[in-house]
Amino acid sequence: xxxxxxxxxxxxxxxxxxxxxxxxxxxxxxxxxxxxxxxxxxxxxxxxxxxxxxxxxxxxxxxxxxxxxxxxxxxxxxxxxxxxxxxxxxxxxxxxxxxxxxxxxxxxxxxxxxxxxxxxxxxxxxxxxxxxxxxxxxxxxxxxxxxxxxxxxxxxx
Amino acid sequence: xxxxxxxxxxxxxxxxxxxxxxxxxxxxxxxxxxxxxxxxxxxxxxxxxxxxxxxxxxxxxxxxxxxxxxxxxxxxxxxxxxxxxxxxxxxxxxxxxxxxxxxxxxxxxxxxxxxxxxxxxxxxxxxxxxxxxxxxxxxxxxxxxxxxxxxxxxxxxxxxxxxxxxxxxxxxxxxxxxxxxxxxxxxxxxxxxxxxxxxxxxxxxxxxxxxxxxxxxxxxxxxxxxxxxxxxxxxxxxxxxxxxxxxxxxxxxxxxxxxxxxxxxxxxxxxxxxxxxxxxxxxxxxxxxxxxxxxxxxxxxxxxxxxxxxxxxxxxxxxxxxxxxxxxxxxxxxxxxxxxxxxxxxxxxxxxxxxxxxxxxxxxxxxxxxxxxxxxxxxxxxxxxxxxxxxxxxxxxxxxxxxxxxxxxxxxxxxxxxxxxxxxxxxxxxxxxxxxxxxxxxxxxxxxx
Numbered sequence: 001x002x003x004x005x006x007x008x009x010x011x012x013x014x015x016x017x018x019x020x021x022x023x024x025x026x027x028x029x030x031x032x033x034x035x036x037x038x039x040x041x042x043x044x045x046x047x048x049x050x051x052x053x054x055x056x057x058x059x060x061x062x063x064x065x066x067x068x069x070x071x072x073x074x075x076x077x078x079x080x081x082x083x084x085x086x087x088x089x090x091x092x093x094x095x096x097x098x099x100x101x102x103x104x105x106x107x108x109x110x111x112x113x114x115x116x117x118x119x120x121x122x123x124x125x126x127x128x129x130x131x132x133x134x135x136x137x138x139x140x141x142x143x144x145x146x147x148x149x150x151x152x153x154x155x156x157x
Numbered sequence: 158x159x160x161x162x163x164x165x166x167x168x169x170x171x172x173x174x175x176x177x178x179x180x181x182x183x184x185x186x187x188x189x190x191x192x193x194x195x196x197x198x199x200x201x202x203x204x205x206x207x208x209x210x211x212x213x214x215x216x217x218x219x220x221x222x223x224x225x226x227x228x229x230x231x232x233x234x235x236x237x238x239x240x241x242x243x244x245x246x247x248x249x250x251x252x253x254x255x256x257x258x259x260x261x262x263x264x265x266x267x268x269x270x271x272x273x274x275x276x277x278x279x280x281x282x283x284x285x286x287x288x289x290x291x292x293x294x295x296x297x298x299x300x301x302x303x304x305x306x307x308x309x310x311x312x313x314x315x316x317x318x319x320x321x322x323x324x325x326x327x328x329x330x331x332x333x334x335x336x337x338x339x340x341x342x343x344x345x346x347x348x349x350x351x352x353x354x355x356x357x358x359x360x361x362x363x364x365x366x367x368x369x370x371x372x373x374x375x376x377x378x379x380x381x382x383x384x385x386x387x388x389x390x391x392x393x394x395x396x397x398x399x400x401x402x403x404x405x406x407x408x409x410x411x412x413x414x415x416x417x418x419x420x421x422x423x424x425x426x427x428x429x430x431x432x433x434x435x436x437x438x439x440x441x442x443x444x445x446x447x448x449x450x451x452x453x454x455x456x457x458x459x460x461x462x463x464x465x466x467x468x469x470x471x472x473x474x475x476x477x478x479x480x481x482x483x484x485x486x487x488x489x490x491x492x493x494x495x496x497x498x499x500x501x502x503x504x505x506x507x508x509x510x511x512x513x514x515x516x517x518x519x520x521x522x523x524x525x526x527x528x529x530x531x532x533x534x535x536x537x538x539x540x541x542x543x544x545x546x547x548x549x550x551x552x553x554x555x556x557x558x559x560x561x562x563x564x565x566x567x568x569x570x571x572x573x574x575x576x577x578x579x580x581x582x583x584x585x586x587x588x589x590x591x592x593x594x595x596x597x598x599x600x601x602x603x604x605x606x
């Protein structure tokens with residue numbers, strides 16, 4: 001049965017009003033700044049030193065993002081849900097030092113002048129990986145799983 | 158088609174560069190000159206002198222101020238012997254574009270759109286693609302993101318003529334947040350059909366890359382955080398991964414944490430042409446579990462101590478790792494130092510060559526310090542692995558690395574690294590490199606800087 005043109009018009013108008021109302025609501029939602037308004041000191045930061053309140057955008061307490069050793073070691077949980085907050089201070093290339101495909105040099109060599117950074121595979125990891133790889137292959141998979149790094153496939157095929 | 162798309166995306170990014178001159182632009186460049194010699198029994202010694210250039214370019218506030226362009230990649234020129242990757246033609250040059258994309262940020266709702274080559278880290282999704290993505294917060298605490306495009310192919314598996322990936326990639330995440338209390342997310346990734354690999358041993362072990370997952374963040378009290386994620390492989394119909402972490406801050410500066418991780422090898426490695434081959438025999442569902450705990454205590458703004466313990470259990474055997482670390486940081490990076498000790502105790506099955514009297518256990522010692530002044534900077538880093546049972550006749554693998562550099566200008570620095578050590582691979586190993594870094598920010602017309 002064909003619907004009368006008036007019904008379609010009313011439905012279209014209702015849809016348009018709903019879309020406009022949704023857009024109006026979105027325009028009222030706050031956004032994080034594209035970059036941190038003040039230059040920060042180098043090294044791990046403590047967000048809660050200056051920010052006492054809860055963030056508007058991500059609705060999580062700033063203190064949750066203090067860069068303690070525990071935070072850095074487990075940053076995957078935060079980066080997977082709040083990368084837009086990470087981007088206010090970190091360039092994507094900071095992440096891509098480790099999280100990349102087909103990189104030329106291992107991160108610990110590229111940044112050999114920064115022993116304070118938590119960069120993987122320091123020292124003779126060629127020997128160590130024969131133990132660590134059997135122990136926890138999922139930890140290898142996170143970075144090397146589908147990257148087919150040339151140095152991996154040289155032996156593991 | 159894929160090559161054309163990649164070139165178009167790179168060209169689009171490069172076309173944006175002249176506009177970058179009018180915007181707020183930052184350039185980071187790292188040039189590395191390495192020298193090393195490979196000498197193997199039965200073959201001639203080879204000298205390698207690769208010159209590698211990493212370049213990052215970020216141009217913000219383009220156009221109406223909401224558009225930005227981002228580029229990062231590397232190129233290598235071999236000045237002596239050429240490194241030939243398995244299955245690839247000999248060439249004195251190589252390079253990759255890691256990412257190159259345009260981004261548009263809207264004024265509200267943390268909304269943004271990207272086009273080009275970029276990485277996606279959303280929930281359980283970790284991918285690199287040539288395509289488009291968009292995200293926005295929605296009213297009432299909801300949020301949504303989506304992406305789609307062409308897969309970025311990596312090195313081919315020797316003998317297969319493919320990297321094992323499908324050509325198209327789609328996915329996204331839908332989330333809900335309630336105050337500072339709760340976040341729940343649902344995410345997924347769908348890759349088009351994976352190529353058929355010639356290796357008959359991969360039957361039942363390798364296939365399409367399709368995952369669904371959820372993530373959780375819960376903070377019922379400001380002292381407590383529970384976070385985690387789980388992924389489900391829709392091809393193998395099994396849970397691939399579950400990871401959960403509980404953190405408690407009972408005192409200022411003290412953080413206690415417990416974590417649990419579980420993996421099923423077949424479900425997790427199913428879409429990796431490389432890892433699928435590593436599954437042992439016919440035991441396709443090897444289970445890995447880790448259970449651990451840690452304590453971190455910030456004694457003051459400069460000093461942080463931590464201790465950790467983790468128990469590993471696999472079908473193969475079990476192991477545990479425990480240790481502690483101390484870190485000292487002066488503001489502005491003037492002095493940073495650290496010391497750490499860990500011990501890994503494993504059952505004999507984790508030894509490099511398993512046998513009843515073999516061991517994969519080792520002690521790990523680390524000491525480092527770095528100092529940065531207005532004109533000079535330097536670091537020393539010692540790492541030593543002491544094996545409980547000899548590995549290839551060696552009781553340890555150690556390396557002492559030093560770096561010394563100077564700030565030629567506030568933006569330009571020259572440094573050199575030299576390391577020396579001994580390990581089961583080499584009686585002694587010496588490596589060196591020269592590093593030139595340039596990092597600057599150019600503010601455009603009208604900018605406050």
